[in-house]
Amino acid sequence: MVHKDHHADLPKDLKFLVIVTSATLLDSWARGEAPADESGDMAESLVLAYGHTLAGRLCLHNDADAIRAAVMEGAKGGNVDVIVISGGTGLGPKDRTVEAVTPLIEKELPGFGELFRQLSCSQIGTSSMASRTLAGTCGKVLVFAVPGSPKAVKLAMERLILPESPHLLKMLRG
Numbered sequence: 001m002v003h004k005d006h007h008a009d010l011p012k013d014l015k016f017l018v019i020v021t022s023a024t025l026l027d028s029w030a031r032g033e034a035p036a037d038e039s040g041d042m043a044e045s046l047v048l049a050y051g052h053t054l055a056g057r058l059c060l061h062n063d064a065d066a067i068r069a070a071v072m073e074g075a076k077g078g079n080v081d082v083i084v085i086s087g088g089t090g091l092g093p094k095d096r097t098v099e100a101v102t103p104l105i106e107k108e109l110p111g112f113g114e115l116f117r118q119l120s121c122s123q124i125g126t127s128s129m130a131s132r133t134l135a136g137t138c139g140k141v142l143v144f145a146v147p148g149s150p151k152a153v154k155l156a157m158e159r160l161i162l163p164e165s166p167h168l169l170k171m172l173r174g
Contacts, residue, residue: 009170010166010167010169010170011081011166011169011170011173012051012166013051013052013053014052014053014081014082014165014166014169015052015053015054015055015079015080015081015082016043016047016052016053016054016055016080016081016082016083016084017055017056017057017058017070017074017080017082017083017084018040018043018044018047018054018056018057018058018084018086019057019058019059019060019067019070019071019074019083019084019085019086020037020039020040020043020057020058020059020060020085020086020087020148021059021060021061021062021067021085021086021087021088021096021097021148022037022039022059022060022061022062022087022148023061023062023094025037025059026059026060026061029059037059038150039086039087039148039149039150039152039153040057040059040086041150042150042153042154042157043084043086043153043157044057046153046154046157046158046162047157047162050162052162055074055079055080055081056074056080058070062087062088062094062095062096062097063096064096064099064100065100067085067088067096067097067100067101068100068101068103068104071083071085071100071101071104071138071143072104072138074141075104075138075139075140075141075143076139078140080141081141081142081165081169082141082142082143082144082161082165082169083138083141083142083143083144084144084146084153084156084157084161085097085101085143085144085145085146086146086147086148086152086153087147087148088100088145088148089131089132089133089134089145089146089147089148090130090132090147090148091130091132095132097134097145098132098134098145101134101143101145102134104138104143105134105136105137105138105143106136106137106138106139107136107137107172108134108135108136109135109136109137109168112133112134112135112144112160113131113132113133113134113135115159115160116131116133116146116155116156116160117129117131117133119155119159119160120152120155123151123155131147131152132145133145133146133147133156137172140172140173142165142168142169142172144156144161
């Protein structure tokens, strides 16, 4: 019996679309203020540090239609391999990312949320149970939704998304 290495011949230089959902940032920018988009900056810097390409970066209001439209646009056309959405995953009344993206997911990856909460628990304790992460496929694109804090983005990107996306894409695309 021949053992096939699942990590052989993995795709390289993946194209990432980073979406940050934050009414606070958008409202501040509209007032002429210049707050930093720490989560978006974190995601972008990690994508580039791992040798991948940033295909785009958006900041959207916590609006389900806008989030869904951005994911659908990113998933079509072959210009994006991985979509990472930061923010809008909490329990607050304005948090709509999970509800917006769930109908678009064709194959869910529940292990992502399980692993993220396990890793997060070691950092923030039982508050990690409120982390409503989501991962799955939309067409031939991987989609991940993570909490909006820079620490959550760093954890998800470094420990889960960046190391496993090439393998997941290889499986998804045959």
